[in-house]
Amino acid sequence: xxxxxxxxxxxxxxxxxxxxxxxxxxxxxxxxxxxxxxxxxxxxxxxxxxxxxxxxxxxxxxxxxxxxxxxxxxxxxxxxxxxxxxxxxxxxxxxxxxxxxxxxxxxxxxxxxxxxxxxxxxxxxxxxxxxxxxxxxxxxxxxxxxxxxxxxxxxxxxxxxxxxxxxxxxxxxxxxxxxxxxxxxxxxxxxxxxxxxxxxxxxxxxxxxxxxxxxxxxxxxxxxxxxxxxxxxxxxxxxxxxxxxxxxxxxxxx
Numbered sequence: 001x002x003x004x005x006x007x008x009x010x011x012x013x014x015x016x017x018x019x020x021x022x023x024x025x026x027x028x029x030x031x032x033x034x035x036x037x038x039x040x041x042x043x044x045x046x047x048x049x050x051x052x053x054x055x056x057x058x059x060x061x062x063x064x065x066x067x068x069x070x071x072x073x074x075x076x077x078x079x080x081x082x083x084x085x086x087x088x089x090x091x092x093x094x095x096x097x098x099x100x101x102x103x104x105x106x107x108x109x110x111x112x113x114x115x116x117x118x119x120x121x122x123x124x125x126x127x128x129x130x131x132x133x134x135x136x137x138x139x140x141x142x143x144x145x146x147x148x149x150x151x152x153x154x155x156x157x158x159x160x161x162x163x164x165x166x167x168x169x170x171x172x173x174x175x176x177x178x179x180x181x182x183x184x185x186x187x188x189x190x191x192x193x194x195x196x197x198x199x200x201x202x203x204x205x206x207x208x209x210x211x212x213x214x215x216x217x218x219x220x221x222x223x224x225x226x227x228x229x230x231x232x233x234x235x236x237x238x239x240x241x242x243x244x245x246x247x248x249x250x251x252x253x254x
Contacts, residue, residue, distance in 0.1 A: 023178055026244075027179075027183075029175075029177070030175065030180070031239050033174065046096035046097070047095070050186055051091065051093040051128075052145065053089060053105075053115055053147075055087045055088070056198070056213060057086070058087065058204075060199045088210060089104065089105040089113065090102045090104055090105075092186060093132075094185050094186055094225065095137075096222065100128060100135070101131075102217055115147075117155060120155060124155070125158065132162070139166070141168060142166065142169075143168040145180070146169070146178055160173075183232070183235055183236075185232060189228045190220075190228075193220075194217060197212075198213050
């Protein structure tokens with residue numbers, strides 16, 4: 001028996017092998033579809049709006065969701081985390097031409113909150129779509145991952161009203177493969193880049209941290225984003241050659 005230490009969940013080695021094979025197959029299918037689209041429309045990667053949310057903790061804590069410890073016996077490893085950390089929940093959409101956002105999830109009293117399906121749809125209706133209409137963009141595709149708050153039927157229908165079949169999502173016209181943060185520019189570039197800068201002056205309040213996030217994102221220019229998207233096409237090649245296997249953590253170079 002092998003153990004994967006992740007918030008006290010344990011999985012047998014055989015089950016993990018089967019799951020990884022299933023995920024790798026889905027990733028290969030998505031890569032093949034993407035490369036077929038590129039063969040027809042060479043600038044296809046520049047037409048995808050990649051979207052995601054991230055937490056920014058006031059104390060600079062980083063949640064490494066993909067960290068695993070493997071052992072034939074339970075290694076009894078614990079990771080110390082803040083009990084009630086102050087944080088912001090931030091959403092952005094990124095494509096080669098710019099960034100829509102950041103959007104900060106808050107309730108009607110202005111208090112910071114996490115994402116739910118209702119809040120995600122409200123953000124899409126009241127912020128994202130109006131902001132999208134302010135940009136000179138045509139025939140864009142939209143991508144988000146398979147988080148539960150993204151994939152309710154009402155959410156998929158709402159996005160289809162705007163993007164039609166140009167939707168890359170679990171339960172959408174084009175399936176987004178699970179466990180594919182290495183194919184999401186916000187995960188492999190944006191969040192890490194922003195977090196590397198916003199804590200430089202040691203913000204002491206959430207308002208200060210929010211201002212820093214807005215400033216850093218506003219300073220990101222299209223030439224940098226074009227390099228990010230070029231890197232995305234290189235990632236497609238790597239994943240196809242590796243038959244869907246995950247990528248090394250650090251391969252992005254500016």
